[in-house]
Amino acid sequence: MTATGRALRIANGQGFWGDSVDAPRRLVEEGPLDYLTLDYLAEVTMSIMQKARQRDPHAGYATDFVELIRNILPTLRKNGIRVVANAGGVNPDGCRDALIAVAREQGAKGLRIGTVTGDDILPRLDALVAAGVPFVNLDDGRPFTDVRDRVLSANVYISSFPGAEALRRGADIVVSGRSTDPGLVLAPLIAEYGWSADAWDLLAAGTIAGHILECGAQCTGGNFSRWWEVDGWDHLGYPIAEVEADGTFVVTKHAGTGGLVSVDTVGEQLVYEMGDPTRYLTPDCIADFTSIRLEPQGKDRVRVTGIRGGPATDTYKVSISYLEGYKAVGQLTVSGPDAEAKARICAEAIWGRLARAGVTFEQTLTELVGVDACHGPLTRGHATPGEIVLRVGVKDRSKGKVDRFGKELAPLVTTGPPGVTGFAGGRPKATEVLGYWPALIPKDLVTPHVVVEEVR
């Protein structure tokens, strides 16, 4: 319980960089909240930010976050809402400086901004390898030497305690780099309730609350299998967890918003991106998803209890990205009659012409969108669609070959079967393919760093 004797209300307004720009604003305006969390980082986001920082030393963080704070800072201050976000990317200090500039513009004296750093081990990578950290691929055991010279970013998933420390030191906004997604929700709980580093059941409960919230509206009606039961798609409510000091919590959303919170919508989000449910590993604990009890508690309210957890491991997970090559994907729209047969002729023409030109690729893709792009054999052979999008793509180490592929699509409009169109976007351009390399690092080799700065 908080000082006022009620559960802490923690919301998540961003499931990934690119999620709804209105959701966070609506969360702070449309009902009571204590904390707003925002998740901006996916596995490849860090490498994109690393490149941005190489071009401009002030860049490398989620610029959308700074714009959001510009818009909602007065409401945050008026309602006493604190913010925890992993918007720092590979440059949390740069993000803080931009936030301070915004706060000064608005005369927000006394606003305190906390940063959590220490997750970025890219500059230390050679020293760590020399010190004996193997960084073998966690998924397939490949040696790190396979990709070392192509590494673009390397970030440790740090625990939730540094973020909690920043909050305890009075930060109104906490900006971190590569913290875990569920940890954004766990950090305020550790700070407010004083949960200790070995309170495994409590840490697991906060982690699971964070897991339910981390993808935004995916627990409030978004992506729900019984979609016909969801109303108000144009103003879906984003999720709020009302968490008690004993780790029990209710998942809900603001009154008057669209969407649906039920045992079924929350249950679906629980199994999203799930591996072994008895061992959900985070830097804070190991959470057991088979211990969770869900029960309805009135309209758009689901109570979550019974959560058990176990001791954290002595390693952190490291997210490493590297340059794997180049890819390009393009598409043509093929109208009927006989759309499918004509689309297949177009595809054969593209691959045949490239082969005659002596260009082959490490990987190619042919998809008929409307026939089998998503569900393969499960939808192939159903009634012939009236029109089809032919989608073709290639991947290769050679950028030149990938660019050559991009020139082979437009000619089909005049050199293929009749009724081929939809080539409006120009030639598909080669883009970099970033490989993902998960690894482990002993916890004692990583030192998170917390700074809280006051706007003057």
Place this chain on the structure above:
Amino acid sequence: MKRVPLYAIAHARSGDKGDGSNVGVLAYDDRGYEILKEWLTPERIKAHFGEIVKGRVDRYDLPNLRGINFILHDSLGGGGSASLKTDAQGKTHGMALLRMMIEVPDDYDLPSVGIMGAKKSGGEL
């Protein structure tokens, strides 16, 4: 026995796990969960997905949620930004699993029936 789509007795959510995907499938009631446990063997799942799943299928049970979680290894054509596929993250694999036709007792009152293909009590989705 009657043949119905899995959609009529269960719901699902899927996402990526590296170069593979996961599909969590949840029954609507206890009777449906008993059917899921018997029907949804890793072998049947792998056969259902055909060429989509190139690796093995792992199964984990979550009785507290009346659910089963499947890991579909090597099902994303490289995964993440490395994949060329439309569904590079396996977002649609949950819906693909719910297309599976299963047999249930004639007297089982189906929990999920209504409008559109997804809500028909039988037949093709």
